[in-house]
Amino acid sequence: MMxxxxxxxxxxxEGRVVKGIQFVELRDAGDPVELARVYDEQGADELVFxxxxxxxxxxxxMVDVVQAVASELAIPFTVGGGINALEDMKRILRAGADKVSxxxxxxxxxxxxxxxxxxxxxxxxxxxxxAKYDESIGTWRVYTHGGRTPxxxxxxxxxxxxxxxxxxEILLTSMDxxxxxxxxxxxxxxxxxxxxxxxxxASGGAGGAEHFLDVxxxxxxxxxxxxxxxxxxxxxxxxxxxxxxxxxxxVR
Amino acid sequence: MIGIIDYGMGNLFSVSKALERxxxxxxxxxxxxxxxNTKGVILPGVGAxxxxxxxxxxxxxxxxxxxxxxSGRPLLGICLGMQLLFEESEENxxxxxxxxxxxxIVHIPxxxxxxxxxxxxxxxxxxxxxxxxxxxxxGIEDGYVYFVHSYYADGVDEKALLASADYGVQVPAVVGQKxxxxxxxxxxxxxxxxxxxxxxxxxxxxxxxxxx
Numbered sequence: 001m002m003x004x005x006x007x008x009x010x011x012x013x014e015g016r017v018v019k020g021i022q023f024v025e026l027r028d029a030g031d032p033v034e035l036a037r038v039y040d041e042q043g044a045d046e047l048v049f050x051x052x053x054x055x056x057x058x059x060x061x062m063v064d065v066v067q068a069v070a071s072e073l074a075i076p077f078t079v080g081g082g083i084n085a086l087e088d089m090k091r092i093l094r095a096g097a098d099k100v101s102x103x104x105x106x107x108x109x110x111x112x113x114x115x116x117x118x119x120x121x122x123x124x125x126x127x128x129x130x131a132k133y134d135e136s137i138g139t140w141r142v143y144t145h146g147g148r149t150p151x152x153x154x155x156x157x158x159x160x161x162x163x164x165x166x167x168x169e170i171l172l173t174s175m176d177x178x179x180x181x182x183x184x185x186x187x188x189x190x191x192x193x194x195x196x197x198x199x200x201x202a203s204g205g206a207g208g209a210e211h212f213l214d215v216x217x218x219x220x221x222x223x224x225x226x227x228x229x230x231x232x233x234x235x236x237x238x239x240x241x242x243x244x245x246x247x248x249x250x251v252r
Numbered sequence: 253m254i255g256i257i258d259y260g261m262g263n264l265f266s267v268s269k270a271l272e273r274x275x276x277x278x279x280x281x282x283x284x285x286x287x288x289n290t291k292g293v294i295l296p297g298v299g300a301x302x303x304x305x306x307x308x309x310x311x312x313x314x315x316x317x318x319x320x321x322x323s324g325r326p327l328l329g330i331c332l333g334m335q336l337l338f339e340e341s342e343e344n345x346x347x348x349x350x351x352x353x354x355x356x357i358v359h360i361p362x363x364x365x366x367x368x369x370x371x372x373x374x375x376x377x378x379x380x381x382x383x384x385x386x387x388x389x390x391g392i393e394d395g396y397v398y399f400v401h402s403y404y405a406d407g408v409d410e411k412a413l414l415a416s417a418d419y420g421v422q423v424p425a426v427v428g429q430k431x432x433x434x435x436x437x438x439x440x441x442x443x444x445x446x447x448x449x450x451x452x453x454x455x456x457x458x459x460x461x462x463x464x
Contacts, residue, residue, distance in 0.1 A: 001418055003377045003396065040443065045377055071269045076398055076441045096265045098400075098441065121299060123373050123400045168373060197362075199371055222376065252377045252396040 003252045004216045004244065005045035005223035006237050007201060008230045010035060012081075013052050015061030033068045039230070040075050042237035045252055047073075048101065048171070048225060051081030063095045070096025078126055080171075086115050093120055101126040101171055104144040107151055107158070110165055117166025122198075125169075127162040131155040131188055132175040140188055147175050155188070156195050163196045170196060171225065174204040181207030181229070189219035201225050209235055209243035216249050254278045254454065255290035257317070259307045262296035263440070267330065270440035274447050276454045284316040292325055292457035293317075297332030301341040301357060301403070304332055305349060317350060326431045326457050327352075331401060334427065334434030343403050352432045355408040355424075360401075364420030373402045378417040378437075380425055386414045387456045388426065388433060388449060397425065397435075397442040397449075404436065431460065 011018050016030040028034055036047055051062045059082045066079055079092045080101030089100045106113050106127055116125045130147045131140040140155035159170050172192050174185030182205055189202040199222035202215045206226035215221045229235055241251045256267055258280050271278045281287050295317065297304050308314040321327055329337045338349045341357035360372050380395035399417065405424045415426035427434045439446035
C-alpha cells in the first residue's frame, strides 16, 4: 500500500534558503539545491519550496532555483508563494517543479484552481490552507496573506470546494499549532481528510517523531510537512521514518 | 543514444535531466528521421489519453512508433506514455491506443474490495511487487517508486506483467513484452530506484545493438 510521506519545507527568499539551517557539513546552507540534496539523501519523499521573496525580482530568481533543483534531484517537489495567475504556474511547472501550491490567490480567485487543473491536471495543483479555530463559529476559519487576514470561509467548505474545482492535494497548516512543537492538529487534519477525496498533507506543530505517528494513525493524514525540526536538526527525516517503521507505519 | 519522443505532452525536462545524471546521451525530437537514429526511445506523457493519441496521430509519430518497435529496438513508455501502449482507454470516452500491449486503461475504483475509500489520483510512493525477472528490474531492492495517476492498465497479459503495486487493485507498474516496455510511475522522480530502472533500460538498449 501507499507509504506515508515526510515532506521538509524550505523557505526561499530571493533565491536563497532562509531560517538558520544547521547542517555543519554544508558548504553553503543558503543554497536550495544543496539542502534539497541533503533531504533527498535522508529519505525525504518530497520537498516544498515556499517563495517568501518580497519583490518581483526576487520571485524571478525562483525559476532559477526550480530549474537547478529539477536538474539535480529525482524526487518530486512543490513550489508555493507568489503564484497568482496561470502564467505563474506555467513558469514554475515548465521550469521543472512537479506541483504548485496556491493559497491566497486561490481564495481571492477560485477559478484559478479550475484553470490550473484544466491546463496541467489536478495532480499539479496543491491548495494550501491556513486554518485557525474560531470559537464563535465552532469550526476552523480560513486565513490568507500568510495568516494575517481572516476570511469568511470555513476550512472544511473551502477544502471541499477546492477539490471540486480540481485541486489534487490539500496542504493544511494549523495556525493554532504552528510553531508550538506540541504536535499536529489531529482534529483539524481528520476533519479535512474525512471531507475530501484527495490526499491531505498535515502541517504545523511537529516537535518530534511521535507527532508524525499521531497524525498518520489518528488523523489518517497522507503526508506530513515540517520545517524547523528538520532544519535545526532536532530530528532527521531518517529518524522519523525509523520511528514510524518501528510503529508499523508504512514508509519508504 | 536514447530518443525522447516530443509530441507536446511530455515531462521532457525531468526525463532528460534524469538521463543526464546517469550519463546516458539523449536527443529530444519530434522528427521520425532524427528519432530513427537512436538505439531506443522513451515515450513520456502527462495529460489525457485522448489528447495524447490525437497528437501522436497528427504528427504521424504513431506510425513511427510501430515501425520502430518492428525494427526490434526497445521502447519505454512512462506514465501516460505507458498507457498509450495498450489497446484502448476509457478516460473521458472510448479511445484507441497504440495496441502494442494487450489491455485496457480504466479508472482506479473509488473503493477497494473491503469498501475502504481509495483516494484518486494514486499519488505518492508505493512498493513494487515483482512478478518475474527482467533485465529492467535488475538490482532493484527496496522498490519504492513515485506514482501519480488516476487510470491504470486492466487485463494485462500475465506474461507482460513484470511488477505491480497494490492500491486497492493490482496496479500494473512495470510491463514488458519483447522490446516494448512501460512504467506507470515516474522513474525520473523515484530517487535512486528510479535512476536504477532507467540505467537498466539503457543497458538493455545497449545490449540490443545487434538488432539494429
